[in-house]
Amino acid sequence: MPEPGDWSQRTMYQSVYRTDRFLDGRSKGVVSSMLFYSIRHLTKFVYEKAVSESVMEVRMHPRSDSNQRCLTFALSVSPRCRVFSYRDHMGNNVHHFDIPGQHSQLVIVAESLVEYQPLAEIPAFLSPDAWQELDSLVADGDYWEMLLPSEFAKTTPALEQLAAEMDVVRRDDPVMLLLELNDRLSQHFSYSPRITRVDSPIDEALRTRQGVCQDFAHIMIALVRRLGIPCRYVSGYLYHRKEDHDRSIADASHAWVEAFLPNLGWVGFDPTNSLVAGSRHIRTSLGRDYADVPPTRGIFLGRTRSDLYVAVQVTASEQPPALDQDMPIPEDWSMLVEKAQAAVPPPAEPLLQLQQGQQQQGQQQQQ
Numbered sequence: 577m578p579e580p581g582d583w584s585q586r587t588m589y590q591s592v593y594r595t596d597r598f599l600d601g602r603s604k605g606v607v608s609s610m611l612f613y614s615i616r617h618l619t620k621f622v623y624e625k626a627v628s629e630s631v632m633e634v635r636m637h638p639r640s641d642s643n644q645r646c647l648t649f650a651l652s653v654s655p656r657c658r659v660f661s662y663r664d665h666m667g668n669n670v671h672h673f674d675i676p677g678q679h680s681q682l683v684i685v686a687e688s689l690v691e692y693q694p695l696a697e698i699p700a701f702l703s704p705d706a707w708q709e710l711d712s713l714v715a716d717g718d719y720w721e722m723l724l725p726s727e728f729a730k731t732t733p734a735l736e737q738l739a740a741e742m743d744v745v746r747r748d749d750p751v752m753l754l755l756e757l758n759d760r761l762s763q764h765f766s767y768s769p770r771i772t773r774v775d776s777p778i779d780e781a782l783r784t785r786q787g788v789c790q791d792f793a794h795i796m797i798a799l800v801r802r803l804g805i806p807c808r809y810v811s812g813y814l815y816h817r818k819e820d821h822d823r824s825i826a827d828a829s830h831a832w833v834e835a836f837l838p839n840l841g842w843v844g845f846d847p848t849n850s851l852v853a854g855s856r857h858i859r860t861s862l863g864r865d866y867a868d869v870p871p872t873r874g875i876f877l878g879r880t881r882s883d884l885y886v887a888v889q890v891t892a893s894e895q896p897p898a899l900d901q902d903m904p905i906p907e908d909w910s911m912l913v914e915k916a917q918a919a920v921p922p923p924a925e926p927l928l929q930l931q932q933g934q935q936q937q938g939q940q941q942q943q
Contacts, residue, residue, distance in 0.1 A: 612896045613858055615688040615813055617829065619872055620885040626680045627878030635811065635861045635869055636686035637661075637669035642842075643693040644858065647896070652685040668861040668869060684872070689897065694855040698843055701749050709838040710750055711804065719806035719836060726864035728790075729797040729809070734782040738764075744799050750837055754800065754845055755852070761796055762850035767823040774866065789824055789831040790866050792847040796833050797865065806836040808862055810844060811869045815856040815890045822849045827888050829871055832857065858890070 617636050638646040657673045742760055768786040778794050781787035800807040816826040832846040844853025861869035
């Protein structure tokens, strides 16, 4: 992507080891089923009146673990600023920055290249003593954070009613039960963007039987934890193909869950689309629920309202693109990018109130 003149220096990360592997991948026996995903995630905040300062955290850097590797990552921010990064206790990559000057909009573009090795399909049944084996693993391990109630994934009377309706009790086999629950939640709830908000409790979706991916993930997490199965929230992207008929929308990020199972480890379930998370699910962050891993979280100094625009593009290929190849700007993004480079208006009068903007990307998770 061409470097806009008023954008900050791009924060770029590359894996030289993986690059070398690509150069002679065929001779080293790289499997033909390997996939490469190019991801671009654009976020734009527009303020009705200029704000004096913005402080922001960003979680858009795909993880490198298990069967996926982030080969390159670039973060561009306008207005200009210096971007810092760290890893949290879950191993999530977090970038943060402070823009101290007057500005009427904030644009963030994250670009990633991810290598993905598809996993084998999970079995339909584990073993007759799978529940006992699970209890033994949980007792010996450190999974309590993913077993206790969290801000958005907690037991309520409405959740207990749903659990009774769906017979969510220890029975059969853990895998069989989770596969059934994943499918039944997808059938029980209608996918309806903008029905709930990023900070909506699960009772709203339970009452209306409508919601988006984060609502379905929170409900499934709360139900699964009741059974003594460690379960966590996954934020990331889903690659959409026409033949898949996914309910979630393609131009936004996605959310699903991972449950810890004997002999399998952490297994992903996507109750929005009734899928076992597989080769189309790209992980960026793990947490107890959405509160731990919003794609953006921040505050601004000023008294004004803000509008949020989000666009996501995920493309796939069987061969790795050149690591120094810029991704072209999608045609439908051009206006957003052009507006991001517009001149900043004259400074407004000093504003005295620090407003908690809570610039979280509710709309982009609404799928």
